Amino acid sequence: MDNKKINTSFTLIAVLVGFMIAIQFQTVKKPAERDTRDIWQLREALLKEKELQSNLLSEIRSNEEKLAAYDSTRKQSKEQALIDTLKELKLEAGLSEITVPGIKMKIEPVIEEIKPGTPVNQVVPPDLLIRLLNELNMYEAKYVAIDGKRIINTTVIRDINQETKIDGHTVKSLPIEVIVGVDDYSTAEKLYNRMKVSKSTEEFFIENLRLTISKPNPNVTVPAYDDSIRIRYMEPTKEGGDS
Structure with a gap:
């Protein structure tokens, strides 16, 4: 065991x-x-x-x-x-240069209303042009050229030696063309309707001048300002903010 x-x-x-x-x-x-x-x-x-x-x-x-x-x-x-x-x-x-809607106007002598032997007015008084510009601006005109010269904020229209000058450019012979541009076509239509009944037409007629206003155009070309712009009372600022 x-x-x-x-x-x-x-x-x-x-x-x-x-x-x-x-x-x-x-x-x-x-x-x-x-x-x-x-x-x-x-x-x-x-x-x-x-x-x-x-x-x-x-x-x-x-x-x-x-x-x-x-x-x-x-x-x-x-x-x-x-x-x-x-x-x-x-x-x-x-x-x-800019192409926008607008109208064209023509200033020419009223020959048929002049008596025989009366000299034809070939000069547009500067005050007439100034009043016309003021009226156009009142009716929302934005771009204007007179006799091929662009009108800008510094433009001077005056009489020098019995000649009407626009920034030194002499408005010598008639007819002359005024080109007016606006922002849109509806504004061009309003401008046309207002200018058709404006006092400018009568004021020009008193001076033996006719102001003819064309119908609104969707494309009018306003030339560029071609003179040098003089800047006064402006100086470049120094770097750093000191002037």
Whole structure:
């Protein structure tokens, strides 16, 4: 009985020892397999990181190119804005030719009303032209040229040695043309209707001159001011704001 117990115990111990040896053997073998697998995983991870880095660098370069293009567009926009502003200022100052809706008027002598032997009036008094301009401005005229000379804010119309001059230009012979431009066609129609019944027609007739007003035209071309503009009482400001 005791021998059987001893044999059984010995057998159990042997089996247990064998099982433990087998487990230990497997434990020793597995790290080698796991290490090999980890190396490939590290290589794959490294490749993925390199690929990600490459993608990030490409994205950074793309964004830098976009920023450069944006800066270039912004600079061009600023330049274009300056160009557009300059055009607007030149237009407002009368330094650019412009085609807009408007009317044309003609000033000519009234020959049929003049008695035989009476000299024909070939001079338009400057005060008549000034009153005509004032009336046109009152009726929303925006661009005006008389005898081919653009009228601007600094224009001077006066009599010099019995000659009517517009900024130094002598209005010598009749007939002369007056071109008037406005913002839109409806304003041109209103201007035409008002000028047809204005007092200017009578005032010109008193001076043996006829003022003929044409019908509204969607496209009349007003020439640019072609003389130099003198600027007085203006000095460039110093950099930094000090004048």
